Amino acid sequence: MWFIYRLTLRQLSGRWRLLITVLLTALPVIMGVVHTLVEDAPPDHDFQTGVVGMLAGVILPLVVLAIASAAFTNEIEDRTLANLTLTPIPRWKIILPKLLGAISVAAPMIAISGILTGYFIYEGDVQAIASLAVGAVVAVVLYSVVFTWAGIMTTKAIGFGLLYVFLWEVTLSQIVPGVRFLSFNHYSMSIMQAIDERRFADEDMLSTGVAIGASVGVFVIFLLLSVRRLRRMDVP
Amino acid sequence: MTAPQDATATNGGQTREGTVFDIGYQHYDGPREGRNRSRYAVYKDGLKISLGIGRGAKAKVLPWMFIGVLMLIGAGMAMAAITIDRLAGDGTAESVGLPTHSDFYGIASIIMFIFAAISAPELLCPDRRDGVINLYLVRPLTGTDYIAARWAAFMTIMLMVAWLPQVILMAGLTLGASEPAEYLKDNWQDIPKFLGAGAALATYSGTIAMLVAGFTTRRAYASVFMVGLFTVSTPFTFGLAQELGGTAGQWLSMFNLSNIPMHVNDAIFNATSGVTMDAPAAEFDTWVLVSWFFLWTLLPATILWVRYRRLAP
């Protein structure tokens, strides 16, 4: 497993990919910095909601999509996946290190961005910062497992991923109340709320238990789906 | 053409003979068509790639899903207006401010941006990644021809994607009205308006997407970069513009990439759509906003052209 994990880290930290993701994750931090520098800034609350929404709702899924979908798509496009499948390794031991590799690249970037952003917009409130960081990492893990699966299902995972993020997570989950039961954004928001009730309690949230249970369920289901796909697919 | 081709070579006074036999290759004797035919071929191929025509079912899913979603939005808006008018009497939909032609692009632009971001790389990236572009360029076809034909193909698709839902909306509203002919007589001006606004949105987003795709060979990078740029630009510029306020905020708001074509939409319909309502940039004069749009369309087009013009086999 270790070898595949190390290989994945190397594959997913290409120059361009890192540049684009670092650029994206830097934006909320920049907003936070400007916020602290400007004297007569508008009320905090709207601004905080806006910045957190941008980080959690748009930047986070995009960054994870760019990283996690490539875990398998690149191997399939370059026809190198056979190097890994033609080995006496149980298939889950190929999926798991690939997924962990994607999480290991995406999570630190998002966590750092979350911590820095939180530091500036919440003026150093540790509880709020911790809540933002933990919520973000949970979302990274959930999106990673789904986009890793998408990457092994189709080489057009980016297209489907974008459609999913913007139609489902961003648009439908705002309009149709029931969608929040199936929205990663809402799972992570609920977890943030559980850590810091003062700041993240103003939305119609899922209970923490439901959110944690659903998160674990999603993780296991998509992990199993990926293993199943790797077993059944024709490896190019 | 069955005669063997003989050749003689002299090597240090010794004469050696070599013969190449024509073993029956099929020579092409048909007419040779010129550059325009090549341009047309690249154009047509571009259309096919964008829509997944001539490829497996999998290649069709994504583009048609986007087109389907956009048409659904158009149809849904028409249905809503018709239903309200039926229930509460003609003209209610208009009086309660239900979204209509002028609002459509505000609602649908994000989907168009994503569609552009996914489709444009399909047209340009694989050709460079797999080296196919060199095969094009050894034909009577220059880099300019290639990129112009590809761009034209993509524009055709983008215009279709932009106009089709509006046509559906128009048709729905007309047929749903109690006096269709009357409705058309009163509202025909909407047609040139949405054609213009749709063309603005299509050329702008299509050209920028092509530019982004022209700089990388991995499709994923191009798509994510473009979508990131467009989706983050609204909250980013909006938040910062509020922080800064005043003229600085107004100018920052001008860099909201998603709003640039929407200001043109507003100017054409003489209305304010939901997405530009709170943008400080909307306070600029119309000519500033329209020039800004042209700058942001022509500059990427020029950079793209310069980049491909220099490509030689």
Added chain:
Amino acid sequence: MTNASDAPTNGALGSQDAVIKVENVSRWFGNVVSVSDVSFEIKPGITGLLGPNGAGKTTLLRMITGLADVSDGKVTVFGESVRNNPALYARIGVMSEHETVYQFMKGRDFVKMMGQLRGVKDIDNAVDKAINLVDLSDAAYRPMGTYSRGMRQRMRLAATLVHEPEILLLDEPLNGADPRQRVHFQNLLLSYASLGKTVVLSSHILEEVEQLADTVLLIVNGKLAASGDFHAIRAALDDRPYHVRVISDAPRDLASALVKLESVDAVNVDPEGAIVVLSRNVRDLQIELPRLAKASGVRVRRVEPLDDSLESVFGYLVDR
């Protein structure tokens, strides 16, 4: 319709010690049938999978390796189903036709990783041995992106050999190799097979297979057209009558001249004016027909074989 599969095989394929068994295997993609009802057994030694490009060799090899699923039929290796049976890959080495390397990785690291993934003990020695075997020790510490095509191919072979597999499956392994490497490679395979291991290699070039393989499997249009010893197949083909259709501007004149030829068994003129020649010796016919036409002043417009699969077999075994 003649069928080459009932040509006598030379009995080299005993079923007792067959390590690979392919039973009634077919594979189709949508409407396209790539491999159609193919059965054979492979035992230790070198077996050549021969056939023109697009005949279905790669698909067949991919099914034997378990990379691709069968649409119908069964593939077993060492008596076990190969699909979804990762444990088997400890005993199999596969080299596909594509350049499946990680460009950023150093040659040695690649071979080492492949060894580790297959659970090789004493990994450093195994890696050195494999790299020495392909004669690439000098380039072992360079990223593979800087290699030439032939070098990448050899490093991939080292990665395939590092766990000393009992079965070696190679798809077009000699593509991109220069003549010296070719000889080196062939010697390597011969010595590998002499250890009692099984080597299967595919190729569309007859000579490659002829020099190496004890047994040939000839794949044409997705079907097994012939199998067995190369020379035996060739002899079997010579004994078969073979239909050739000749279109000319004076069919009756040409037909009467053709009958006199030694290589021709019978001649018919069909209602459309085409001549159908039955021959047991097409090699001679190929030479004699143009001469005859020239001598009798007849213009031959077209010569086409009617036994399609047989023609391809012939094309491969005789023409070259």
